Amino acid sequence: AAFVEVASRFQADITVHHEGRSVNGKSLWDLLLLAAMPGSELVIEAAGPDAPPALEALAELLSQAPPPGS
Secondary structure (H helix, E strand, O other), X not given: OHHXXXXXXXXXXXXXXXXXXXXXXXXXXXXXXXXXXXXXXOEEEEEOOOHHHHHHHXXXXXXXXXXXXX
């Protein structure tokens, strides 16, 4: 939910890729359907006028997430 909240602050389109699937990073439902477990490797793509700060904010959010198993 925090990822969607941050992503929604930006005009850029946010796409999250995991194991060959791609979903809208601004949709909680889509992210849940991605079924990425903690510790999974994700690729985040942003396109639009504020893409660089969107990626920075999302990377910061993910870097603050607790490690798997904690």
